[in-house]
Amino acid sequence: MALNHEHFVKPTDPILIKIAAPIPVDQIASLKTNKIVDQILNIAYGEQTDRLKPVLVGVAAPQLGISKRIILVDVGADGHGNVSNLQVFINPEITWQSDETEEWYEGCFSTDRVCGIVDRPKSIRISAYDQAGKPVEGDNSGYVARIFQHEIDHLDGKEFVAHITDYNKLHWVEEDQFPQYRDQEAWRNWPVKCSSEKWNLTKGI
16 A cells, blocks of 8 residues: 555655754653654554555654654665565664765655665664663664664754755656666666756745
């Protein structure tokens, strides 16, 4: 079942450029916080009952109009459409990142049809809390590390486009073109560019 885009704020919503509020540690396991997390999880799984098949690889609470430092990351995603293990991370922080970087494509429900090639650290270490309020820490690399960085950027009011200085690496991808863009790695030489003017129009600037 497809994801309902109506749950996401529009690309022009100012919450997307606002720094999200941390959740006090003593409130992480509270009923109020758990209701917020459950709301985000329900959106992430769409109308599916199979919790092994999320319909997205990551999401940050601000994308759904909730200015809290909560993200979901599928730690089993591979960048080729395979998903398996969506987990909750509250107040996540990157405590270490590698000097080695790599380029890969990124897209986002909060940037409409705009995708692009972003250079990011290849490996990172994450510190956060789970839904029960238990501290968690882990090393991640490759595509999963990229998802973490992308979603934490959202908590800091930043979108992936901010990392792109060469507009030849910023692309316009129609929804029905995305499987080709992703699976055949056509993103490496995508012919349809998104100019700075078109990006500004998307953001309502």
